[in-house]
Amino acid sequence: MGFPVPGDAIEQSLDLNHHLIHNPAATFFMRVEGDMVAGQAVQPGDLLLVDRSRVAQDGSLVVAAIAGTLQVLRVEQHQGQLVPPGWQRGTDGDIDICGVVAHLIRKV
Amino acid sequence: MFALVDCNSFFASCEKVFRPDLDGKPVAVLSNNDGCIVARSPEAKQLIPMQATLYSVQDLVKQGKLHVFSSNPVLYKDMSRRVIQTLQHFSPEVEQYSIDEAFLGLHGFTKADLTDYGHKIRTTVKQWTGIPVSVGIAKTKTLAKLAAHGAKRHPDLDGVLDFGTLADPDAVLASIDVGEVWGIGRNLKAKLNSMGIKTVLQLKNADERLIKKTFGILGLRTVLELRGTACFPMEPVAAPVTMRIVSRSFGHLVTELSDIKEAVATYTTRCAEKLRADGLVAGHFTVAIRTSYYRAKNQYVAARSVALDPPTHDTAVLIHEAMQLAEAAFTPGYEYLKAKVIATDLTPVGEVQGSLFAAPVDTEKRDKLMQTMDSLNRKLCPDAVKFGALGLKPTWAMRSEYFSQRYTTHWGELPTVKVWQMVKPTSTRLPCKPVR
Known part of the structure; x- marks a missing residue:
């Protein structure tokens, strides 16, 4: 004799989309490509969930357009602007933040 | 009150979202089968006419002065869905009118803050989806559509026009061709022209009985809408598919x-x-x-x-x-x-x-x-x-030589990002010649 399936205790199974994506209209999946960079949290092959509706802050991991390509990096507050560490606006060109990396998914 | 949100050069804008290298560059999208140009970015509008054939612009493409893309409907549909989803944050009543246009019902908003609200809609859609839009606001859908048109054409408006804020609306209507009015196609325009009605203002002031007699109740409703009486309500539920x-x-x-x-x-x-x-x-x-x-x-x-x-x-x-x-x-x-x-x-x-x-x-x-x-x-x-x-190998299949990626709907075609690296100062040493 087994236990009956408790009908009223059944809930929906866990939904990763629901858990990871807070603003579906503004969330985009992006794939990291290229070579491994020493000392970086992000690695080639990582899947990024980029939320364009989140406002970047000091220390945010962001995807930005730099010199015509999408790049992932951590930005710091520097003279009222969010830039990568050691960056000099003007001499080093422009950086246009596209969105904040909300989650990072890595195959292990 | 109604707002009409219209995506600027929608297909071309979709192609640019994941390609920062195309920022500020002329981009055009081809029709099915790579036939002719159906969408142009603002930069491309200066360069080529609408409906230009691929053949007529191929020199520009070869020289790298124009970037063309085959139609990528899967991408456009997903981006359109994102724009509509964003708009739903701004009004409980959103009616998608076409792939790149939607009406918003703005009931209960006070008149003073509507232009600001339009700007808020515009910046949010751009930030969340990357798509630039124009916003027209007015008492009726027909006027909102005209206002959006004006917002697009006059850069000083910064993409938003509340028709109610115009100092002399009739003067503006007098400067717009009657063919620009919502629902007035080529045939109706010709008929109106033959009656001496050439501008929107002339249509607005046309004789009601004559319009009703000639164009039926729909024509009369358009005239009333131009006068500020809403006749076309919001239709938030998509009409049932008939074919x-x-x-x-x-x-x-x-x-x-x-x-x-x-x-x-x-x-x-x-x-x-x-x-x-x-x-x-x-x-x-x-x-x-x-x-x-x-x-x-x-x-x-x-x-x-x-x-x-x-x-x-x-x-x-x-x-x-x-x-x-x-x-x-x-x-x-x-x-x-x-x-x-x-x-x-x-x-x-x-x-x-x-x-x-x-x-x-x-x-x-x-x-x-x-x-x-x-x-x-x-x-x-x-x-x-x-x-x-x-069949196994279709010989009849459509041409789409300039296909971009389905960035948002296919795992294998996601946008790619590089890990940022501080560029090291370039070496001043001359490259050595190989020793023989």
């Missing part, structure tokens, strides 16, 4: 029945997939083929239809019927450009009545087969599993 059409030009002119049948079988497969996705069955099916309109001689158009009893969305049944229709429509000796399949008399699956005359079909088994095919094709790639009638 499903799959229609495409061939990559080149086709003369053989076998090629036409392969194409028709492929379009029929797409059509059946759409019906299943919408939970509909078709009671009527039509196949149409035609030659090019642009040839003076040897033109041919034909369509054949069949009633389906019982109504169905079974690919096998539809292909079987479509093949017979294609054979019946085909006449040898012509160069065919286009085929079209049309499913009509659509009803939701659950509402189908059993047929008195047709033999019963084991629908449960067939449904399972179709579901399995659909899920395999979704998981693997389109047409991973298909019926033999579609």
Whole structure:
């Protein structure tokens, strides 16, 4: 004799989309490509969930357009602007933040 | 109050979202089959006319002065969905009017802050989706559409125009061609012009009885809307689908029945997939083929239809019927450009009545087969599993040489990002010559 399936205790199974994506209209999946960079949290092959509706802050991991390509990096507050560490606006060109990396998914 | 949100150069804007290297550069999108230009970025508008053929701009493309893309409908549809989803944060009433336009019902908003609200909509849509939009705000849908048009044309407005804030609205209406009014197409415009009505202001001040007599109640409503009386309410629920059409030009002119049948079988497969996705069955099916309109001689158009009893969305049944229709429509000796399949008399699956005359079909088994095919094709790639009638190597297929990625809907085509690295100061040392 087994236990009956408790009908009223059944809930929906866990939904990763629901858990990871807070603003579906503004969330985009992006794939990291290229070579491994020493000392970086992000690695080639990582899947990024980029939320364009989140406002970047000091220390945010962001995807930005730099010199015509999408790049992932951590930005710091520097003279009222969010830039990568050691960056000099003007001499080093422009950086246009596209969105904040909300989650990072890595195959292990 | 109503707002009309209109995406600027929508298809071209979609192509730019994941390509920062194209920022500020002329981008154009081609029609199906790479025929002619159907969308231009603002930079491309300075360079080439709308409807320009690929052939006429190929020098610019080769020189790298113009970036062209084949139509990528999957991307455009997903970006459109994102824009609509964003707009739903701004009003409970959102009516998608076309792939790149939506009306918002703005009831209960005070007049003073509507321009600000329009700017908030505009910046949010741009930030969240990357798509630039123009916003027109007015008392009626017809005026909101005109306002959006104005917001697009006058850069100093920064993309937002509240019609109510104009100092002299009539002077503005007098400067706009009557053909720009919502619902006034080429034929109506010609008729209005022949009556001496050339500007929007003239239409607004036209005699009500004359308009009603000539253009019916719809024409009268348009005039009343121009005067500020809302006659067209919000229609947030999409009108029920009454037909499903799959229609495409061939990559080149086709003369053989076998090629036409392969194409028709492929379009029929797409059509059946759409019906299943919408939970509909078709009671009527039509196949149409035609030659090019642009040839003076040897033109041919034909369509054949069949009633389906019982109504169905079974690919096998539809292909079987479509093949017979294609054979019946085909006449040898012509160069065919286009085929079209049309499913009509659509009803939701659950509402189908059993047929008195047709033999019963084991629908449960067939449904399972179709579901399995659909899920395999979704998981693997389109047409991973298909019926033999579609052929193995289509020779008639559309051209799309400049296809971009389906960035938002396919795992294998996601936008890629590099890990940022501080650029090291470049070495001043000259490269050494190899020692012999």
